[in-house]
Amino acid sequence: MTYFPEEVVERIFDFLATHRDRNAVSTVCKTWYRVERLSRRSVFVGNCYAVRPERVVARYPRLRSLTVKGKPHFADFNLVPHDWGGFALPWIEAAARGCPGLEELRLKRMIVFDESLELLARSFPNFKVLVLISCEGFSTDGLAAIATYCRVLRELDLQENEMEDRGPQWLSCFPDSCTSLVSLNFACLKGEVNAVSLERLVARCPNLRTLRLNRAVSVDTLSKILARAPHLVDLGTGSFTIDHRAEAYHKLINNFIKCKSLRSLSGFWDATPRCLPAVYPICGNLTGLNLSYAPAIQGADLIKLIRQCSKLQRLWVLDCIGDKGLAVVANTCKELQELRVFPSDVYGEGIAAVTEEGLVAVSSGCPKLISLLYFCHQMTNAALITVAKNCPQFTRFRLCILDPGKPDPVTNQPLDEGFGAIVQSCKDLRRLSLSGHLTDQVFLYIGMYAERLEMLSIAFAGDSDKGMVYVLNGCKNLRKLEIRDSPFGDAALLEDVGKYETMRSLWMSSCDVTLGGCKTLAAKMPRLNVEVINEMDESDELEENPSDLHRVEKMYVYRTVAGPRNDAPDFVWTL
């Protein structure tokens, strides 16, 4: 291959689709390394502290698309202090200096300031795609900068961010010359937007295919927007309350009917059952449906709706759908690939909305089901074994039994056998979340069978260090391990320290790891950052001089070539 001109090699590399493949070829020889890095268009950084932004930018000067992730996953559930880190600014600054051709930036769980967004908007003339997921630290002022300066913006996708609302004017900052929008999602925005500006924006962007409105947008505005943009494919409604007797309601239905391309619906804030029939005309075409923000829609109405959605591939609902509703899903949605059932009554006093029965029904009725997130009040081993037999093709299986540590209610046994059946049967399983009463046995099974497992979430499970050791020894492809409230201590942590360099990260909170154990790990493995997150004040009586025996409340370990980070707040100690 060395005799090929580099242009040819570059062309060949174009056929490599995945990051992994491109990373692999870059290690073959110096020539390939050089060719690969100069032709690399897209880079994914799974942990923003694993490498310095300057290094990435220096290596890939022709970068067009950058994806960076910050906080550990458990930050979603408030287990990570808000100011732990994950700042976007260094990345944007480095890219501004080194990759002026950047077109796409995707950030997840990072802290993004308005100044960062402004810098972003001004630094890249060709900037097209901004996706912010679960980020925080910015406000509508930052969005205004993006709208103002990104002349060829195609995608502005804001998912589940915590952003401050400083007024509706940001939307009006899109110049009249902006006609390039393909995707606009501001569903997580808290405040109002100017309806007229919104309608005009939609009207002048003929390529708009995805539009997700926030709760502040009225049904009236929605109706008008639909009239202007009948070619929408993915719609997130705003507030979905309307008097079904009113004229406006009929107009809405008519506008929905015109949207022949509509394939995905979400939003439905404040939706009441009487309003739902407005979408009946398009249900038959839907491949995606998200009703998880509409707690007022209960079982019977959900069933009526779902009965008409025979092409559904992705369904997100609240557990008020009930086992009966899930049975209807099983009968109707034969194309279903992803199901998420969220809890509607978190501190629930009572009616168990979905149980193992619903899951079993879906598993037997939906042969294409590969991704599951299921919150329920109880689960049995028998059900899990049945599910495992019915659906050996699961790639993502996340089960959350709301009562931590709850056993099989029929047999009072731990759920080891059930989850064991899942991992044994689902050979392509990449992501698994456990719950219920579990002993070390389940981890033995996971270590034995879950060969493709990449991410494992453990809570309130296990009996001893053996559990964690089984997993570390067995799961060859493990990349992310996150554990909370489980009795794993230093022995497990230090069992195989080399393992952590093959993984992206390890999170342990409320386990039995001690400060001494963390220090030992840090000493043995210089290319890991061992962070101890210690939220106590210095003046707390017990914390004067934490001894090595002191149990560590939160620990985050990740491999890195960047060394200890220099932006850690006081309560984060990198050992």
Add this chain to the structure above:
Amino acid sequence: MEEDFRKGEECPHLLDLIPNERDWMVKEVGGGGKGFGVIEEKKLELRLGLPGSEDWPAVMGKQEEHSVESALSLGHYKLCKTSGINPSSVGAKRGFFDTVESKTEVFQQQQQQHPGFLQLQAKGKDLSPKTNGRAEQQSLERKACGSSVAHGSAAAPSRNAAGANNSSQTSRTATTPVVGWPPIRSFRRNLASTSKPSLESENGGLETAIKPENGGKGLFVKINMDGIPIGRKVDLKAYDSYEKLPLAVNELFQGLLAAQRDPLAAGNQKNPEEKPAITGLLDGNGEYTLVYEDDEGDKMLVGDVPWDMFVSMAKRLRVLKSSELSASSLLQLGAVTRKRTAAEC
């Protein structure tokens, strides 16, 4: 460190099991290797009561003493999250705690074995003579915990009908939230309560119903009680009025206080009624009074200003003996009239 671990003994079992068991032969794997199964059972037994020092994997390993100590601290941790090391809102501790209780109870029925909570207390007493300050602290915590543990196990059977009726467990534990559980985003947590048929969309329903500008963060302030070395933290954002705060304070310190007063009796199963509740924190009638420090460092009586103002001002809380309120540093409190106006709502 490895030499102290039991891992060495058990490795042959594990290696035997793993290559052989390719099919789903559940029972064999679980029970295969008699020693393994027996050890599992023992582990279950021990988990109920107390990690006995001889069977618990010695984490720090070097000395027998140390292993007992850390084993106990592990046991202490597992059974009782009321350690001062874990700052969390009141509800959090009880939630996990109750869960463990319910698990324990289920196992009781299975194995006909009384949980070794009494064992727990016994070990605590054994340790207390040790001069190691840490052991004393731990045993103190454990005794305190022990009383509340006992409290929990005494209360549990009365709340649960006989039999493994787990649905009632759901209702019991469900009312006492564990931090970060269930694993859903904040905005989903309050969906049911913030969803209104009206078009009122002040906060878009995506933030918790408490205060949008805070991003839904909790506001944890430290709280110390006279005579108790262990401080706690309380999440002021979890309450919306002065009503619940004294109850929370009571929850935090009741057990510790009882243990402080009567360490030997902490081993007995106490009903909650036997432990003196901490009352009258706000009205001046109780043995203790609740005060707070504001951002200027002044000590003020809790309850004098509207709740929201209090939350924004309070930097630290203290539970003081009412008899000591006349101490010099608190003279200013005596001058403050105890107005009970809109502050109560």
